Every structure is written in C-alpha cells, then in structure tokens.
Amino acid sequence: MTKHSLHSLLLMACCALAPSCSAQNAASNGEQALTDSTTTVNKSEAEWREELPHMACFVLREKGTERAFSGEYWDLHEKGTYQCAGCGLALFDSDHKFESGTGWPSFFKPAEGSAIVEKEDDSWGMRRVEVTCSACGGHLGHVFEDGPRPTGLRYCINSAALQFVADSTAVQGVRYD
Numbered sequence: 001m002t003k004h005s006l007h008s009l010l011l012m013a014c015c016a017l018a019p020s021c022s023a024q025n026a027a028s029n030g031e032q033a034l035t036d037s038t039t040t041v042n043k044s045e046a047e048w049r050e051e052l053p054h055m056a057c058f059v060l061r062e063k064g065t066e067r068a069f070s071g072e073y074w075d076l077h078e079k080g081t082y083q084c085a086g087c088g089l090a091l092f093d094s095d096h097k098f099e100s101g102t103g104w105p106s107f108f109k110p111a112e113g114s115a116i117v118e119k120e121d122d123s124w125g126m127r128r129v130e131v132t133c134s135a136c137g138g139h140l141g142h143v144f145e146d147g148p149r150p151t152g153l154r155y156c157i158n159s160a161a162l163q164f165v166a167d168s169t170a171v172q173g174v175r176y177d
C-alpha cells in the first residue's frame with residue numbers, strides 16, 4: 001500500500017467516525033428547518049449539526065428526548081438561569097424549578113417575556129404541547145397540565161437543550177462560544 005492510499009483510508013475512517021446529529025440529514029429530505037419567519041436566530045441544519053454537541057443537536061434540532069435521569073440538570077439545585085443551548089436565550093429561572101420526580105428538569109413557568117413558544121404536538125399517538133425556543137426554534141421539551149401551584153403547569157425540558165448559568169457568573173445577552 002502506498003503512503004497516499006493509506007492516508008485516504010485513514011481520512012475515510014475519520015469521517016465515518018465524526019460525530020453527526022444523525023443519519024437523517026438535509027440531503028435526503030431538504031432543509032427541514034425548524035426556524036421560520038418568527039425566529040431571530042436562523043442557521044441551516046448543517047450549521048447546527050456542526051456546532052452543537054451530539055445530544056443538544058438531537059434534542060434541539062430533531063426533537064429528540066434524552067433518557068430520564070441521564071441529563072445534566074434534572075437534579076441541579078443551584079440558583080441561576082437556564083439558557084437555550086442553541087442560541088443562549090434565557091428560557092427558565094431556577095426559582096421556577098421543582099422536583100417532578102420525572103428525571104427531567106421541570107419548571108412551573110418559563111422566564112419572563114416570550115422566551116418560549118408552545119404548539120400542539122400529535123406525534124407518538126399522544127396529544128402533547130411542544131415547547132420550543134422563540135429565538136432559534138429549537139425543541140426543548142413539552143408542557144403538561146399536572147404541575148404544582150401557582151400555574152399548575154409542568155414544563156418538562158431536556159437538559160441537553162439547556163445551558164445553565166449560575167447567578168454569580170450570569171451575563172446578559174446571547175452566548176457566543
């Protein structure tokens with residue numbers, strides 16, 4: 001084997017191992033963007049796949065769900081803000097987080113303003129209300145009507161869709177890193 005062909009072989013192996021969101025990609029079904037005219041952070045699905053960690057991409061861009069008790073934040077009790085892992089928009093406040101026992105971070109209300117968008121979701125034979133980030137359109141989780149007072153709502157959110165910023169290190173604005 002020549003040096004050159006060995007090099008191409010290694011290159012191919014690396015490409016095959018490169019983390020990507022999933023096999024289902026833009027090439028096969030067009031750019032099935034979750035963003036629309038109301039979102040302010042508009043990137044192609046290819047760009048999202050490139051910059052987001054695998055799990056965040058799976059949840060935010062493909063409406064995936066992480067396994068219960070597997071995420072980073074379901075058992076976090078620190079004070080701070082939960083931002084969108086995709087675009088940095090402040091979505092939830094630790095003051096509104098509660099113990100739901102589900103294994104997913106749960107909040108009884110979102111942060112002030114219109115940080116999230118709610119829409120009906122009939123997938124998996126269930127009628128649920130999907131919660132997405134208003135800025136980038138990323139999927140966050142679902143909201144159910146079995147939460148605690150005062151709202152009676154339970155925002156069941158994937159840790160992978162969130163980025164926690166502790167109060168002591170909080171900075172205003174969008175995170176670019």
Ligand SMILES: [Zn+2]
Nearest residue numbers: 084087133136
């Ligand atoms: Zn977002």
